[in-house]
Amino acid sequence: MTLMAGKRSFRDLNAEIRAALETENCVRVENVNGQRYMGAGLSKGKRLEIYGTPGNDMAAYLDGGALEVFGNGQEAIGNTMGGGSVTVHGHVGDTLGYAMRDGEIFVEKRAGSRAGIHMKEFEAMQPVVVIGGIVGAFLGEYMAGGTLIVLGLENEYDQPVVGAHCATGMHGGRIFIRGAFPTENVSEHISVLEPNEKDRADLERHVRVYCERFGKDFDAIMREPFHKLVPTTSRPYANLYTPN
């Protein structure tokens, strides 16, 4: 089924999408013009294909559903997402995957600031974010789990692959960055390591999916070396306090 978004309010549009998804498993929405909260809480087995530019908080609280955007995304995609899949054929704004706990987000091009902030993991829930381009400041801030991968592709003006204050307050999970990046942008209490065997296997698996979705050359991407960022402690603020 195909719906036209046009200039309708998000509330009307999302109500219509929800109603359509009662009977259909896949709904295509065209001419999307910044309507917010598309696919919020979308359940497993349901799929939303978006043409145009979806608004903020797309896929918030995503509950196993799948969204694919043929266009750019805006802020807070995958906010507090609990599972499912998001694919964006373009750029995205700030706070990508805020506090996401499970599922996958693949962004073809660039992401803004604070991607992967508060990202978590729990037992079998192991969220993954792959960003094809470069990212802004505060990548992986307060990150507590999961895997963030930055490929730095199409960096034609040779900008820093990661912005300032990368991994501030990170206390879990891992970040992989492809190629050279400004280490002075990485916060203290973070170790920059070579990926181990398991890391390599995971990386290849995720990058392969990225390449399949966006038609990229896997071998060319993997020729550049990756670095792994991990926190030196899971208790960054353990000795801050004195009982009174």
Add this chain to the structure above:
Amino acid sequence: MRYTVPEFEVERNLQRCISCGACVRQCSYGVHYFDDDGKTVLADESKCVACHRCATICPTHAIKIKAFEMAYKTHFNWTPQAQQEILKQAETGGVLLSGMSNNKPYPIYWDKILLNASQVTNPSIDPLREPMEIRTFLGRKPKKLTFSADGSLATRLEPQVQLETPIMFSAMSFGSISINAQKSLAMAAKELGTLFNTGEGGLHPALRDFRDYAVVQVASGRFGVHKAYLEGSRFIEIKIGQGAKPGIGGHLPGEKVTVEVSNARMIPEGSDAISPAPHHDIYSIEDLRQLIWSLKEATQYKKPVAVKIAAVHNCSAIVSGVARAGADIIVMDGFRGGTGAAPTRIRDNVGIPIELALAAVDQRLRDESIRNTVSLVAAGSFRNSADVVKAIALGADAVYVASAPLIAMGCHMCQQCHTGKCNWGIATQRPELVKRLNPEIMSQRVVNLIGAWNHEIKEMLGGMGLNSLDSLRGNRLMLRGIGLNDRELEILGIAHAGQ
């Protein structure tokens, strides 16, 4: 060498002591111990926090906890406490951390406000004989109602929460308090027809049956927040700030993140649960609006969304913005609100009294003709039913209480919640301490307490000649100040006693 002296002295009456060792077994702080003879009970007073567990359970009442009296050369500025705190910081280099709430002698305005009663005209009502309505509805109210030709309601009503008392239990996460303490509150909420609040700790599986009585919190760390958690709640509360520590976030240290706490919060065991003060997607009222509406969308507009802020200097302007952002309920937490842990300096110095904040906010929303768009919930230390009645007359729709029900469960205000060693089984995750608190018994004590307050509220209402709490809401004519200056009276919007 430590330069600090004990705060408390354990006085043991040796004629009464039967060396049963109950105090030795019960003290989690390790104060009491047997001497080498296995009979004489001794005490390391430097560890005593005055929680009174030993004195309370001692079968012969042989134990008294007294202040460890030290004479200092008189100095009103450099009090013993001021000196002791400096010594603690000199020894550790740490930020001072305290539990519970602001313990400094700031004015308590509840004690400077008096209630009215009817005499002769508009006679008082006897709640034992006549119906008295304290049922409370929270949620956005329409400006007006419109009806279709057939008489049916045409106005779309926003979701409402029905409470059988204006008193709810404030946010206390599983992690900051034990599962038995939280379950006691959940059971009491169910029996009383009110709500408890998960805090930012997620919902423990043991409390799934109480979801209809749960307010679930969404804070910056988003711990335990997932779709079922949101949908299972009675309403959703976005936590922006907390009265005990405005401007400071939550930080559950890894020591307290046990297997069960990690399950409820959905984070790895032993890792710090860091919930910083800012939500990093909120930098403006418009951003807050985005989070509010994302929650409404995700729950298909079936749940009211509340926003909790700390009472601070400009709270009336802030609340006005929050109301316009689409919040259905706004919670304001005054500077005497409690906490499991807060930096002492923040706890004791930041924020303003709930009495002043509530009066100012209610007036501001009325002036802007948007008071009906939100329900106001006041929090931050309600000690008794009279405080609750005064808050409602100042403009609150309902109140949150936490310290009072904890006291009902055994809390003695030792303010050591942050240590995780609570001898009463409340603010601890140690299994041997948690099991001291029986939810069946404790929930009943809380039901008793709030049931008694409900009755007292009805008596005070009846005395004023009112038969419904709605007639008291924002009815400041029922209040008079005593010993307050003109400025305070102006902010509270009340006349002085005698006027």
